[in-house]
Amino acid sequence: MHNAMVTHRRFLMPMLSVIGCALILSIMAVGVPSVMAAKKPMEKAFPSSEKCKRCHLRVFEEWEASAQSRSIVTAPFRMTLERYLAKADKNDKAMCFQCHAPHIAEYEELLPRFIKEVQSKDPHMDGVGCPQCHLIHSVDDKAHPPVPTYQLGKTIFGGYDKAAENLAHQSEKLGLFTDSQFCVTCHDSLPQTPQTVKDLPDWLGDWKASKAETSGKTCQSCHMPEAVDESANGEKIRKVANHSFPGRFGKVRADAVELDFSTKVNGKTSLVDVTIKSFVPHNLPLPHPGWSRVVVDLSIKGKNLKTVYNEQRFYQRVFGGADGKETVLDFEAKKVLQDTLLKPEETREESFTFPTPKDAPSMDVIVTLTYAPVHGPQDLLKAIEHDAPLGKKDRAFQAVQIAQKKTNVLLKKK
Ligand code: HEC
Ligand code: HEC
Ligand code: HEC
Ligand code: HEC
Ligand code: HEC
Structure with a gap:
């Protein structure tokens, strides 16, 4: 029964050969016309x-x-x-x-x-x-x-x-x-x-x-x-x-998500509540290849525009292989260990807490949503880098921005 799925694909027809009569059928279907x-x-x-x-x-x-x-x-x-x-x-x-x-x-x-x-x-x-x-x-x-x-x-x-x-x-x-x-x-x-x-x-x-x-x-x-x-x-x-099939690259981007956030300063700690509203009628990102992920990045810049805090969260499907360990090769996957993909037209909320920057009159709060570059075991990344004519400059190693929003928050009155 498990194999019934496989045999739907035409070129896999010979797989049926395990069963005798199907063998004859597949020879007829594949062999005769070519003769x-x-x-x-x-x-x-x-x-x-x-x-x-x-x-x-x-x-x-x-x-x-x-x-x-x-x-x-x-x-x-x-x-x-x-x-x-x-x-x-x-x-x-x-x-x-x-x-x-x-x-x-x-x-x-x-x-x-x-x-x-x-x-x-x-x-x-x-x-x-x-x-x-x-x-x-x-x-x-x-x-x-x-x-x-x-x-x-x-x-x-x-x-x-x-x-x-x-x-x-x-x-x-x-x-x-x-x-x-x-x-x-x-x-x-x-x-x-x-x-x-x-x-x-x-x-x-x-x-x-x-x-x-x-x-x-x-x-x-x-x-x-x-x-x-x-x-x-x-x-x-x-x-x-249009045949440029905009997706990760190209114009559909503009209508992908609505990104919004609010900031609260409570003395020594601060809070950023992010809302991501997806207009995409399917999962975002799509989980093939297995390393696909979208990153929500929060960056706080304090004095002299120095980044004083940074946190990232991932929207992805994490696959487990036969040994139970994580794998980015989906064809090896035996199960799903975690699924945080943004579901069709979902609205997701994320709360971040972090130390309020000290001795700065204000802070910049920057929230960015990007398609992440390829990730995975070092040997795979090295193999890709080595094989790509542009090396580390290959598209696979580039993050692609989907949306960004920033604001400046006053911390103390002078
Ligand atoms: C991934 C599948 C796919 C590929 C690859 C593809 N097409 Fe198409 N093409 C379509 C679909 C689907 C439509 C109908 C789209 C619609 O009407 O919304 C279409 C429409 C067209 C049309 C009529 C509309 C127009 O834009 O002129 C032409 C001509 C055409 N394709 C030629 C080509 C040629 C030439 C290539 C290769 C350079 C190509 N297609 C590659 C799927 C494809
Ligand atoms: C000799 C010129 C010529 C060549 C070569 C050619 N086409 Fe066309 N094709 C046309 C013309 C003319 C039309 C009609 C366009 C129109 O109605 O505006 C057309 C229409 C089409 C359509 C629309 C058909 C429909 O009913 O929606 C598709 C798809 C298409 N071509 C694909 C291809 C593909 C794929 C190739 C290469 C294998 C190709 N064409 C090669 C001239 C050509
Ligand atoms: C015959 C198989 C096939 C069909 C049919 C097909 N696609 Fe694709 N499509 C692919 C493959 C394979 C890729 C990935 C190419 C790569 O990057 O290696 C792709 C890539 C794309 C991308 C770019 C994805 C990205 O990450 O930016 C978009 C968008 C897309 N397809 C949309 C469509 C749409 C819309 C249709 C229907 C009109 C369609 N495809 C039909 C095989 C297909
Ligand atoms: C209402 C518009 C809309 C419709 C309908 C839609 N998509 Fe998308 N799709 C998007 C947007 C927006 C993105 C994200 C683009 C971005 O942020 O770069 C996207 C991304 C993608 C990507 C590439 C990104 C990834 O995460 O791998 C593929 C492939 C794709 N869509 C395929 C499809 C297919 C197949 C269908 C039909 C079942 C479909 N889309 C229907 C809007 C749409
Ligand atoms: C059912 C159709 C399908 C099959 C089977 C499939 N792919 Fe894909 N592949 C796609 C589509 C569609 C995309 C584009 C995904 C997107 O952007 O959402 C893609 C994208 C990719 C990408 C990223 C784009 C690129 O070219 O760098 C890699 C790598 C890839 N596939 C490898 C594989 C390998 C290896 C296999 C076999 C183990 C495989 N795929 C089997 C449909 C398929």
Whole structure:
């Protein structure tokens, strides 16, 4: 029963071979078409996004700046993939690619090439490129996580009712492209394998019940914001969808949270009460990779603007491995040790107490909310630093500010 989950994923079909009759089924499903009709080479079925650039320059440039275009080229991905592959069961080695280069579903036999491309640091293939999304024909949302099915042909699927004709492809509208379910496929949880655990909670939390979702705001409404522009070079201007996928970086930030606080000075001790109101209709941060966390930082500056007090609290999901110890590698997780993620549209209060700065006429109170840089065991951090072309300057080592508020509080009257 445990394995039933695993076998939902197409390329894991051979797993079923344990059961005799299923073996025959899987040979028929996988083997026969490749004998009868030669399978298209991968670069024909999933052409490079560069090929779409010729006519979709705007979309291409937005996508190129997005995280999706880097899904198999970051140092943290290379280093965690390496650790995953070192221990993964033979039949599950493609797991990370299911979302980071989802066309693996159609080309399971090329797994060694996918791995080599990642290790090269300069892959020729895209991870989450244009065809990887626009050839998705349906999503089985009964499976967990949901499974996409590709239809490989001349037709490109999208959200337009009437796309102008062109020489490169046919176009077809699918409701799926304007539905959150399309995104949830890759954004809600790791697939189950013998290495991962069945009952770990999903990443997004109860997004379906959020005010945003129930009022008709899909993932796309916030993360592919609508604009008016050319969809293809030289075509008439119409409603388009931004493809830079703003998230940790980019513009959705402005509407992420409302940060507020009040300060009380009680003689030798002072108190800061912080309120963080999240407008995000899913967990913040999302707990994959396992080191993701948001930090609430309180800094007090006293005389000569010297920091006299600093305290940090973390919003994160802390995973425990097989040995019961903390791990930032979620694929090793056996349970959740702690969960302080900001839940969908939650309002969180934090109280800080600290010594009132001495001999200063006033103090600065600064509250900052940031996405924290990667953290974890030294050997992992060193490996990432060593592997990244920019070393310690890699994005992974940078904190990203979400919101900040500061004030100056008078301490004594002169
Ligand atoms: C085929 C799998 C897949 C689908 C479908 C998908 N994504 Fe992603 N997405 C990814 C991966 C993988 C990354 C992370 C890339 C990286 O940084 O390595 C990502 C990154 C992102 C990010 C940036 C996250 C950050 O930390 O800033 C946003 C935002 C995002 N996706 C939104 C969406 C939305 C909205 C949709 C639906 C229209 C969607 N995604 C559909 C796989 C997918
Ligand atoms: C179910 C889909 C899915 C699977 C399977 C998956 N990832 Fe991810 N991964 C994502 C998405 C989506 C993001 C972006 C997360 C965000 O910003 O919220 C991401 C982000 C990451 C990141 C941080 C961004 C970057 O590229 O530096 C790393 C590292 C990563 N994944 C490693 C892995 C590894 C290793 C595996 C296999 C053990 C794996 N992922 C399996 C969907 C997936
Ligand atoms: C993560 C999945 C994903 C990726 C990657 C992606 N798209 Fe899209 N694209 C979508 C979705 C979803 C829509 C519909 C959005 C809507 O209507 O709200 C869309 C809409 C479009 C549209 C019509 C609207 C517009 O903005 O012009 C075009 C054209 C398009 N995509 C081309 C591309 C090209 C070219 C690439 C690669 C450079 C690409 N897409 C990459 C998901 C994706
Ligand atoms: C020869 C030029 C050309 C090339 C190459 C091309 N397209 Fe298009 N595409 C168009 C035109 C023109 C439209 C119609 C735009 C409009 O209606 O405003 C279009 C529409 C689309 C749409 C919207 C379809 C819908 O029904 O929502 C998507 C998605 C899309 N293209 C994706 C791609 C992808 C992915 C590639 C690369 C594999 C690609 N295109 C290559 C010219 C091209
Ligand atoms: C009402 C707007 C809204 C909707 C709807 C929404 N998000 Fe977000 N999302 C946000 C905001 C705001 C952030 C935080 C951005 C920041 O502070 O940098 C965010 C962050 C993210 C991130 C990156 C940050 C992280 O913590 O890893 C991903 C990935 C993401 N959302 C995916 C999704 C998916 C998938 C859906 C649909 C189920 C969705 N979002 C629906 C507003 C929205």
